[in-house]
Amino acid sequence: MTKSKLLVFTFAILIITTAVPVFAGPVPSRAVAPAIDRSGDLSAVRDAVAVKGVSDALAAQGFSSDEINTRLASLSDQDLHSLAQNVEQIQAAGINRQQWIWIGIGALAVALLVALTS
Secondary structure (H helix, E strand, C coil): CCCCHHHHHHHHHHHHHHHHCCCCCCCCCCCCCCCCCCCHHHHHHHHHHHHHCCCHHHHHCCCCCHHHHHHCCCHHHHHHHHHHHHHHCCCCCCCCCCHHHHHHHHHHHHHHHHHHCC
16 A cells, blocks of 8 residues: 555544544433422521511512512422522622722722833
């Protein structure tokens, strides 16, 4: 076999072996929880919403406690379970103090950079 035929043969084998179609199987959009305790999750979320700062922020947005309870009750089991598991990560609207500090440091750094370059 000549060098060019060997190169064509190697290239053909490479194309044939790498061009194998791959099919993905169906993937559920949400993970299936083995057992969900709806009443426990609802209680945990209601306790988090009942905290003074959270309830005040919701009231400022125009939500009554009855409306909040109705909306929580209308959540699906999976959504309610996910919310109950991640209730510590949920922030009220607005920027917290630490974020304001970082914004101030960034603004100061930009002002200092502009002052030094001009």
